[in-house]
Amino acid sequence: xxxxxxxxxxxxxxxxxxxxxxxxxxxxxxxxxxxxxxxxxxxxxxxxxxxxxxxxxxxxxxxxxxxxxxxxxxxxxxxxxxxxxx
Numbered sequence: 001x002x003x004x005x006x007x008x009x010x011x012x013x014x015x016x017x018x019x020x021x022x023x024x025x026x027x028x029x030x031x032x033x034x035x036x037x038x039x040x041x042x043x044x045x046x047x048x049x050x051x052x053x054x055x056x057x058x059x060x061x062x063x064x065x066x067x068x069x070x071x072x073x074x075x076x077x078x079x080x081x082x083x084x085x086x
Contacts, residue, residue: 003032 004013080086
């Protein structure tokens with residue numbers, strides 16, 4: 001991501017532009033402060049998710065894992081029947 005600053009209504013790059021960029025090429029400009037806020041929010045959400053997962057009962061995790069494996073097995077079996085492979 002190229003960084004720049006807004007001066008007198010123009011965006012001025014503060015680092016070199018990629019060589020593959022051409023004059024007139026459309027670009028997407030985002031406010032760096034808003035992007036930083038989004039990244040911080042994502043980090044907070046993942047930290048909260050990690051703390052919630054840390055309190056999970058391993059027995060519950062095993063139940064969920066077995067249920068996912070069974071659902072996967074059934075889905076594959078269904079597709080094989082639909083394709084006439086069984």
